Amino acid sequence: MTDATQLDPANEYKPPRNQWLDVWDQFKKHRGALIGAIVFLFIVLGVFLGPLIWAHDAQFVPPVVDMIKLRDTRPIYTVLWESGAKVSWAHPLGTDNLARDYLARMMAGGQVSITVGLAAMTLSLLLGTLIGVLAGYFKRLDGPLMRLTDLFLALPLLPLLLVAVLLFRELLAGALGPEGGVFVLIVSLVGITSWMQTARIVRGDVLALKEREFVIAARSMGTPSRRIVLRHILPNVLSPIMVSATLGIATAIITESALSFLGFGFPPDFPTWGRLLFDAVDRMTLYPERVIWPGLAISITVLSVNYIGDGLRDALDPRIRGR
Amino acid sequence: MFDAPADRKTLVEVRDLKMHFPIYAGLLRRHVGDVKAVDGVSFDIFDGETLGLVGESGCGKSTCGRAVLRLYDITAGTIRIEGEDISTMGQETLRKKRPTMQMVFQDPQASLNPRMTLAGIIGEPLDEHTGLKGSARRDRIYELMDAVGLNRDFANRYPHEFSGGQRQRIGIARALALHPKFIVCDEPIAALDVSIQAQVVNLLEDLQDKFGLTYLFISHDLSMVRHIADRVAVMYLGKVVEVAAREGLYADPKHPYTQALLSAVPEPDPVLHDTAERVILTGDVPSPSNPPQGCNFCTRCPQVFDICRLKDPQSREIEPGRHVACHLHNEPQAAGETAA
Amino acid sequence: MLNYTIRRLIIAVPTLLFIALTIFLLLELAPGDPVANQPLTIPPEVRELMRKALGLGEPMHIRFWKWLVQFFWIEPQVFIDWLTTTSSLAPILPDTDFFIACGNNTAAECDPRILSWQFRSPVMDIVLQRIPQTLWVVGTAYLVAIVIAIPVGVYSAYRQYSWFDNAGTFVTMVGFSVPPFFSGVLVIVIFSVQLNWFPSIYDTMHEVNNWDSFMFQIKQMTMPVMVLALQITSQISRFMRASMLDNLNLDYVRTARAKGMTENVVILAHVLRNSMIPVVTVIALGIPQIFGGAIITEQVFKVNGIGEMLIRAIEANDIPTVQTLTFIFAVLIVIFNLVADILYGILDPRIRYD
Amino acid sequence: MPDGALPVLDVKDLKTVFRTRQGEVHAVNSVSFDLKPGELLGVVGESGSGKSVTMMSLIGLLPSPPAEVQNGQVLFGGQDILKADDQTLRAIRGARIGFVFQDPMTSLNPVFTVGFQLMEPLRKHMGMNKRNARKRAQELLELVGIPDAGQRLRDYPHQFSGGMRQRVMIAIALACDPQVLIADEPTTALDVTIQAQILELVKDLRRKLGMAIVWITHDLGVIAGIADRVIVMYGGQIVEHAPVRELFANPQHPYTRALLETIPKVHGERDERLRVIQGQPPMLGAEPAACPFRARCTHRLGRCDRENPVRVPVGPDHDAACFWDAGTGGARDV
C-alpha cells in the first residue's frame, strides 16, 4: 500500500500521554495561574491542615482570669513599631475581645468560606451544566428550559435570597444544627441563584457542538443520545464550565460575607472570613489587623482563583494549547 | 462510452428527496417558509461504484449526504438502501442499520472528538454495534489502523497530535470499522493541502477495491471528482441538474451550469489556460429559502430564455444513464434551435 | 424588530405573573410576622389584634388577587393622576381623576392602595420618595464606573499581561472581593473621621438649588459613589477586557491596519465598537440594579434609598412592601433584558430580530 | 511583461521568527524576491510554508510580539521600509501598498457599513472630504463590479455574499491607487465560479490600473491563469523561482515537480492513480540546517542532510534551491 511509508522519521511525536498532563503543562506556563494555584493551595492547606499544627479551638474562650489577661492581644509583629504593645507568642495573630485565638479563627473561618465557595460553585455548575446540556441537546426541552432560565434571570435575586433565608433557615437549622443549616442554605441559595449564566453558556456551546462533525459522526454510527452527551458533549464544554467555576467560588465567598453583614448569614459566633471582617469593622482603628487579615484572605483567595480561571481557560482551550 | 447500468445492482436509491428547514418568523413564530436545502433530488448509486456529487457552496450537498443517511428527519421522498426503505424508519431500527452506511467528514479536525484517543475513536462504533471486548477489540482496531496506514503506535494519541492527512485516515478507519457497504464522503479532502489530498484519495480508492465499497463522494473540486467518481451528479440550489457518467460529463457537459462550472476550474497549465474559452457566470447563488421562480439557475444562466423563468425543468434522461434538468434539453429540437 | 419587541413583551406577561406568584407564595410561606419587632412589653393579645388590623386574617388567594388588582389596576390610576395633576408634565396633560382615595371622610366606594405594614401608608408613595437618592448615588456610581472601566478594560486588553494589565487585574479583583461594609467604613474613617472632608451620613433632604448646595451634594455623594464605583468598575472592566481580547485578534483588525489606520483608529473605532456590543448589554442588564439600589452601601452611608427600604421591609416582615419592591425589580429586569437584546440588535447589524 | 524595469519592491534576505512558548519558529528564512512594476508575481506553496508571514512582514502587519523580523531589507520606492517608523509605514500601508486577505467573511468589520470602511483610507490617505470620498467609493465599487453601488455603500458586510465581500476587499485595497497590491489567497475561500469571476476582475483591473501584484495561492491552476512570474515556497524558503510558463514547462526543484504531478486535471488525460508526495510538511522550528524538503524528496542526496541549498540560477530568469539537477538527474555542483 502506498501509504505504508507514511511514518515519517522527521516528525518526532511525543510519547503518548494523558490529556490532563497537557492541560497541566500549558497551565504551568501561565505564570499568573501557577502562582494563583500555589497561593490557593497554600490557603486551602493552611486552612484545613493548619489546625492540625496550630491546635487551638477557634471557639475556645479561656477561663476568666486568663481571658481578661489575654483578650485583645495584638499580633506579634505589632512590636516592630509599638514596643509596648500587648503581644504574645502564644497568639501570633493576637486574640479577639473574648481572648479567642485569631489565627485559629482565621483558619476556621477559611474552612467555612472556602467550603461554601466550593460547594456553592459545584451546585451551580451541576445545575447549570445539566440544564444547559439538556436545553442545548434536546430541541424539545430547549424552549421550556430557556424560559425557565429567563425566569430565574428575571427574579430579583437578592431580595428573594434574603426572604428565602428567613424562610428556611430555622427549618434547616432544626434539622442540621444552626451552622449546618445555614451552610446548606447559603450553598443551595447561591447555587440555585447563580446557575443561569453557566446554563446559557453551556447551552450555546452544546448547540454549536451538536452541529460539530464529530457529534454527527457519533450519530451516524448509531451512538444513542445519552452516550453522545456523556462522551462527546460534556468533555468539550468543560472549559467554559471551569471558567464559570472559578468565578463561582469567588461570588459565593463574597455573597456569604454580604449575607453575614445583613444578618442573614452564619450565626454570629461562628467564624467565617466575611463574619470576622464584619465583626472587626467597629474596631478598625484600634485593631486594624482584625480587618486586614480576613479582608486580605478574601481578596487573595478571589484573586488567586481568578488567575487559576484565566490559566484554566488558556490550558483547556485546544487552540491556545496547540500554539 | 456510457456505462450501461442495467447489469449492476442498485445499492442506494433516492427518489424525490426533500429536506426543508423551516423558518419561523413574525409575532407568533409562525412557519413562514423553508430553507429548501434539498428540494426533490433523485439518483441511484450502484453497488461498488462512486457517485460524485458536486456543486457550489451552500447548494445542499452536505444536507443531501446527511439526509441519505437519515441523520435528518427528511421532509419528503424515499431512500432505499439494499432495497430497504429507511426514509421513515424509527430511530432504533435505524440504529441497527447504521453499520451498513457510514460517513467520512469534511473537516478532519472537527470530525474527531479532541478529547478521545485514536483507539477510543475507532473503537466507538465497535462498542456500539459489536460485542467485541478486550483483545479482540484491540485487534480489530489495529487491523483497521493497518488498513488505513496508521502506525499501531499511535493508538493512544489524541487527534491534535496528528497531521491533517492522518486525521482523515482516522475518520476513514472509523467509518470502516463496521464493514459498511456504503460510505458518504462529505468533502473528505477539502480541508487538506494539495500534497496530502492525493494520499487520501488514493487510500479511498484502495479501500474501495479491497472491500468493495460504494461511495457517495461529495466535493466541490471537480478535478478530484473526475479522478475518483464513476458517475457524477451536479447540484445547484437544492436540485440535481445533471447526472452522468464521468467521461461523458467532463467531455461534454450538457447543462449550462455544468458547463460553467467546468470552465471555471483553473487549468494548471499556463498554455491551456490562455487558450481555453471560458464561461464566467455573473452574480451569486440565490438563497435556498427564496429560490427564483422557474428554473433555479435562470438568474445566472448564460443561455436563459423565457420559459426558464416560468417553469421548473424536469429531469430527463437524454441519453442512457444521463439525466439533465434543463429546458434546453427538454425538446431536443427546441434546444437545438436555441443553442444554434 | 418591532415584531420581536412585541413578541417579547407578550411573553413577558406570563413570566411576570409567574414571578408575582412566586414572590407572593414565598413571602406567604415565610415565618415571622409583622409585629415581631414590637417591644416585648406589648402582650400577645394586643399583638393578635394588631395583626388582624393589618388584614392578615384573610385567606392567601384573596390577598394575592387583591394585591394583583392593586398593583395592576389601582396603582397605575394613581400614577396617571399624579402625572396629570402634580408632576411637571401636568400643564400639558388633561387632568384626570381615576383614583378614589380611601381614608378620611369617604364613601364606601374607594380604591384601596397597597399599604405598607410598617408605615401604614401607600408603598408606592414611599418608593417614589426613595428613588431620587438611589438614582443620585447608585446612578452616578454606575456612570463613573462605566467612564473608568471602559478605558481601563481597553488598555488592559491592548497591553495584555503588561504591568498595567496586571496591576489592573489586581485592583479590580480586590475591588471585586472587598465587601462594601468594609470599604465603606474604611473610607469613612479616612475621609470623614481623620480628614473631615466628607460627611459620613447622607442627607436625603438636601436639595440642590445653587452652586454651594450642588457642591455639598457632590461632597456627600463622593464616598458612597467611590465605594460602589469600585465594585462596578471592577466588573465592567473585566468584561471590557475580555471582550476586547476576543476582538483584537480578528481578521478585520488586520484589515484596518493594512489600510494604514493609526492604532488609535484601529483600537478606538474598529475594535472598541465591536467589543462594546456585549459590554453594552452587560451594562444595560446592570441598570435594574441601580433601581434596586446597593443595599449594603446604602446602609453604610445611610443613603436610605430603595435598597435600604427593601432590607428594612424584610426585617420588619412588611410583606406588602417586599412584594411590591421585588415585583418592581422583576419588571425592571424583564424590561432591561429586552432593552439589552434590542440594543444588541441595534449595535450589531448582523443580528436581525424578526 | 515590462522587462528590465527597476523593481517597485525589492525584498532581500528577509527573515522572520516567532517567539512562542514552545520555542522559536523560523517561519521565513532568507527570502529574497523582487517585484517589477505592473507585473503579477504568483506565490505558491502548501499551507504553513510561510507565504502569508512573508508578505505581512514586509509592511509590519505581524503582531509583535510574538513575531520579529530579524533580518533583511525591503526596498520600496528606494526606501527600506523595514527600518521605517510607524508613521511612514502607515502612510505606505493602504495608500501605496494594498492588501487583500484570504477570508472575506471575517476580514471586514461587521459593525461598520461597507461605505465607511471603503472611505476610511480615502479620507486618511487622500485627504478627501466626505462627499468626495463617497463618490470615489461608489466608483470603486462599480469598478469591482458591484451593481447598484451607491445603494450598497450603506449596507453592512453581512448583507454581502462571500464573493461580493471579496470584491469589497479588493476595492478597499485599490482605493488609493497603490503601486503594489498584495493578495493573500483572495479566492481560496470562494467557489470555483466565484473564483473565476474574481480572477477575471483582477486581470481586468490590472489591465486598467497597471499596478504590480503579488498573488498568494496554493492552487497552481490559479497561478497558471494569471501570473507572470512564480515563486514556490516550502518550509519558509523560496525553493524555486521562474516565469510562469517556464515553471510549468520545466520545473527544476523536486518539490515543484511533485506538486505539478499530484494535481488531477479536469481536462485532458485522466490518470488512473494520483501521484502523491509522501510524508508531511515540515515543522518549522529552529533555523533549518538542512534542506527542508529532504524527508519527502525522491532525489535526496547525502548533502541534503548537511546543508541547506541556496538558490542558484538554472535557466534564464529561473533559479532553484536544490543540489539535484533535474536536467542531468545527478548532483549539481554548487
Added chain:
Amino acid sequence: QERGRDGEVKIIYWQAPSILNPFLSGGTKDIDASNMVIEPLARFDQGGNLIPWLVTEVPTVGNGGVSEDLKSITWNITPGIMWSDGTPFTSADVKFTYDYCTHPEGGCAQLTKFEGVTSVDTPDEHTVVVNFEAATPNPYGPFVGLESPIIQAAQFENCIGAKAPGCTDANFGPIGTGAFKVVEFRPNDVIVYEANENYREDGKPAFAKVTFKGGGDATAAGRAVMETGEFDYAWNLQLAPDVIANMELGGKGTPIAGFGPLVERIMLNQTNPDPALGADERSVVRPHPFLGDPAVYKAMSMAIDRTLLVEVGYGKAGKVTCNWVPAPDIFNSTSMDCSTQDIAGANALLDAAGYMDTDGDGIREADGKPMKLLYQTSTNAVRQDFQALIKSWWAEIGIDSELRNISASVFFGGDPGSPDTFQKFYADVEMYANNFSGTDPQSYLGNGLCDKAPSPDSQWQGENISRFCMPEYDALHAQLTTTADIEERGRIGRELNDMLVQNGGMIPLVHRGRISAHANTLGGVVLNVWDSELWNVADWYRIK
C-alpha cells in the same frame, strides 16, 4: 429669650421611625419620634418620679385626685394649652384618645395602657376622669408616660378603627402640644420638625429646627456624634464598651448612660422540653428532669462571672444584678449577692446533691443521664459572646450545653407555628432581656403567675416564659394588686422578685442600661430611661 434662637439640632436614631402614630406601632423609635410632638398628661422624670406635664398636678389619694376606693382618677388639665395648629387642647381630645386606642378594629399597640378602664369621662373642658373596673392601686397607666400620649380629636376623627391605617397624613404628621411640630416625615428615613409657635412655655424650644435621621447601625450613629460631630444626639449605642470608649476619644461628644428595669437573664425551663414528648406535652408538662433542683440552678448561677459579662458585653451600660426587677430602687431587692463567681462552691453544691460524673466524661449525670442543656437565645453578637462564656463556665461545673441562636424576628416573633419562639421554649434554658414600661412592676411581676404559662391551649401566648409556678407566689401577687401604699408595694415586689429568682425561675445576669451620646455642644440633655429619651427636648440648647 427668643424661641428658636439656637438654630438646628440633629438627632440620629439607628433605627429609623416608620410612623409617628405610637398607637399603630410599639417601636421605641416611633414612640420617641412622636413624643417630640404629642405628649401625655403626666410623665416620669429621670429618677422615675411622676411629674405633671399637661396637668396641674399628679392626682393622688392624698390630694383627692384618686378616689378612695382606687377606682377612679381625675386629671385637671392646665388651662391655656394649645395644639400646634392653634386650637385649644381639651378633655375631649383625651377622651378621644381613649376611644381611638380601644376601638376593637384598630389594632392599637398601646391597648394594655387602658386595661381595666371602664370609661373616660369629661365633666368639663379641663377635667378628665378615668374610671376603672376594679380597685387600681396604680392608676397611672392611661395617659401617662411616653406610650400614652394624647392625639388631637379633630385630626383623627375619621381615622378610628379599621380606617386608622389609611390616614397617612395624620399618622405621618400628628398635630401635638409638644415643643415641635412635624414639617416633613419620610418613613424610615428622616423627620424634620420645627419649633411649635404655640408651645406653652415662652422662649422654648431653643432650637428652631430638628432633623431626626434614622437608619444605619449604632456604630455609625456613635461615630457621627462623637467622632465627626455631624450629629448632636445619638440614641441607644448598643456597642461593645471598648468601641464606645474609642469613639469618645474623638472628642466631639460624650456618652451618657442610664438604667431602667431592663435585665438580661437566663430563663430556666420548669417544664420538660424533651422533643420525644408530643406537641401537646413538650414544654408543657412538669417537671424538668433536673433544672427544678435548687442545687442545680444555684450552682449554675454561682458558676457565672457576671462582672466579666458586664465588662465584655456592656461596660458602662451594664451592672451586675441578681434581681429580676432591679429598678426603681424601691423594688430592687438587696437580699442576694451574686457578684463573685464561685466555681468551687458550685461544684461542691452539685456533689452534695449527688450529681456525680460517673462515667468520667467531664459531664455529671442526673438519673444516669448526662446533664446536657440546650441553651438558646436570639442572634446577636453580645448574646453569642455570653453564650460562649457561660457555656465554658458551666462546663467547668460538669454541665454541658449546646448553643443555639435564632434570628430575633423569629425568636420574638410569637408565631404559634414556629418551634423557635421564646414563648414555646423548646429548650432547657434561654437568654434574652425584658423590662416593663413605667415605674410600676405589678403586671410585670404577674409574669410569674402559674396561669400565665404559655401552652398550646392558649396558642402559646402568655408571659410566664419559664412556666414558674408557686401557689405562694400567686397569693403574694394578689396581695400586691390590692395594696396602694408605695412602701408596702415595694416590700411585696422585692419579696416576689426574690421568690422567683431563688426558686429557679430565672438567673438574672446583667442590669442593662442604655447608652446614648450627645455632642459636647448640646446642653440640657437629661437621659431618662423611664420615659422617652427626648422627653425634655424643649430644654435642649446649644452651648456656645
